[in-house]
Amino acid sequence: MSDDNGPTGPATRRTLLAGAGAVGAAVVLTACGGDDEPTGSTAPTSGGPDVSPSADAGGDRDAADGVVATADVPVGGGVILASKGVVVTQPSAGVFKGFxxxxxxxxxxxxxxxxxxxxCxxxxxxxxxxxxxxKGGPAKKPLPAKEIVVxxxxxxLA
Structure with a gap:
């Protein structure tokens, strides 16, 4: 038996290239297609670096159903909690916002x-x-607020 023969007859270069093209197209469509909804991943969907590991790591953030401890949200900054579906910021001391x-x-x-x-x-x-x-585009709309409770x-989350 020859290696040139497939189960339905001789394999041609055209058959092999067509099969490879179909597999390649399936891989591309699988990678590009899918849900428009976020999956909870901390990586951007296109371009850009991953969210830093500390961005979703808060000390006792799950204690008493809390999303994050107040001490883990820096004044003048915030934390991205992708798995919780919220960004918590502290624009000034003791003032917390959710987005x-x-x-x-x-x-x-x-x-x-x-x-x-x-x-982003x-x-x-x-x-x-x-x-x-x-503060800078291309986005035209603000981040929607998320209700949070301290x-x-x-x-x-409220």
Whole structure:
């Protein structure tokens, strides 16, 4: 038996290339297609670096159903809690705000907070930690607010 013969007859270069093309197209479609909803991943959906490991790590954030401990949210900054579906910021001491972690431009997860700004590194949209307002595009809409409650030293979703 020859290696050139497949189960239905001789394999041709055209048959092999067509099969390889079909497999390649399936891989591309699988990678590009899918849900528009975030999956809880901390990595951006396109471009940009991963969210830093500390962004979703809060000391006792699950204690008493809390999302994050108040001590884990820096003044003038915040934390991205992608798995909880919220960004918690502290624009000034003792003032906490909650926002969606999904950029309003093309639905990438925001990936870092720096200099009073929530940043989506997919396309460099920037949002205020105070009210979610757009500080720099291409996003045109602010990050939607998320209701949060400060309960002692814990912050939880309302």
């Amino acid at each position: 969606s972690p999904i950029c309003t431009h093309q639905k990438c997860p925001v990936s870092r907070i720096d200099g009073g700004t929530i940043i 590194t997919c396309h460099n949209s920037r949002f205020s930690i105070e009210d979610g307002a757009v 309960d002692g030293d814990q912050i939880r």
